[in-house]
Amino acid sequence: MGDRRTEDTAREHHGPDEELLRVIADAAADVARVERMRIEIEEGFDLLRGTEKAVSLFGSARARPDQPHYRLARSIGSGLADAGFTVITGGGPGVMEAANRGAVEAGGTSVGLGIELAHEQGLNAYLDLALDFRYFFARKLMFVRYASAFIVLPGGFGTLDELFEALTLVQTGKIHDFPVILAGSDYWGGLIAWLRERPAASGYLAPDDLDLVTVSDDADEIVRLVQAGWERQHGPEPTHGTV
Numbered sequence: 001m002g003d004r005r006t007e008d009t010a011r012e013h014h015g016p017d018e019e020l021l022r023v024i025a026d027a028a029a030d031v032a033r034v035e036r037m038r039i040e041i042e043e044g045f046d047l048l049r050g051t052e053k054a055v056s057l058f059g060s061a062r063a064r065p066d067q068p069h070y071r072l073a074r075s076i077g078s079g080l081a082d083a084g085f086t087v088i089t090g091g092g093p094g095v096m097e098a099a100n101r102g103a104v105e106a107g108g109t110s111v112g113l114g115i116e117l118a119h120e121q122g123l124n125a126y127l128d129l130a131l132d133f134r135y136f137f138a139r140k141l142m143f144v145r146y147a148s149a150f151i152v153l154p155g156g157f158g159t160l161d162e163l164f165e166a167l168t169l170v171q172t173g174k175i176h177d178f179p180v181i182l183a184g185s186d187y188w189g190g191l192i193a194w195l196r197e198r199p200a201a202s203g204y205l206a207p208d209d210l211d212l213v214t215v216s217d218d219a220d221e222i223v224r225l226v227q228a229g230w231e232r233q234h235g236p237e238p239t240h241g242t243v
């Protein structure tokens with residue numbers, strides 16, 4: 001009924017031919033939009049195909065190199081590279097740059113999946129592989145598809161969005177044995193306490209949902225947690241012994 005009235009109103013103002021042309025133009029724009037999405041996903045897959053051991057790391061675009069969270073991200077990036085993990089970030093400044101920088105400094109592979117934004121910052125200077133995305137959802141698919149763990153450093157809305165998306169995927173069983181590690185207890189402690197006192201206490205989270213996330217301040221421990229998760233997913237790595 002509502003649709004009929006909208007169509008009638010449109011005809012009164014523009015006439016039936018103009019309205020039909022508008023509907024056809026809208027449909028053509030949607031076809032073009034879907035094709036852009038498909039191409040973007042394909043480009044991401046092409047870029048990352050063959051990436052077998054990787055971690056996605058998130059955190060503030062605004063952290064400065066003299067800040068502790070930048071330093072922590074840099075040493076996590078190095079530790080991951082030493083352990084053979086490719087480091088994937090959003091390719092931007094701040095914590096992303098720090099993790100990519102650490103990975104490059106340790107001789108590892110560093111990936112940046114950037115996002116086109118109105119106030120373009122550009123990709124950071126520490127990337128071996130990079131791609132800029134128009135669609136957040138296509139970019140998020142790459143973060144999950146190629147990683148065996150997520151590490152989340154302090155950040156704002158962007159980081160929180162990535163954290164809760166990851167937790168939702170694990171909670172709903174879309175991904176399994178997938179470590180979600182919060183780096184920086186000073187920053188995340190309050191959020192964990194709130195999740196326990198509000199959503200969990202209200203019954204909106206199961207008590208063991210909070211076990212899906214681990215908090216750590218120690219880069220070495222974080223790398224060990226990531227490695228343990230990888231082995232749960234893939235089996236233990238062969239040791240290169242002398243026998």
Ligand SMILES: C/C(=C\CNc1ncnc2c1ncn2[C@@H]1O[C@H](COP(=O)(O)O)[C@@H](O)[C@H]1O)CO
Nearest residue numbers: 058059060061090092115121155156157158159
């Ligand atoms: C706002 C500023 C730079 C924006 N540049 C970004 N480049 C790449 N990825 C980004 C950028 N901004 C946000 N992201 C994504 O969200 C997370 C950080 O967001 P937050 O709001 O800063 O926490 C990050 O993990 C990216 O994936 C510089 O001032």
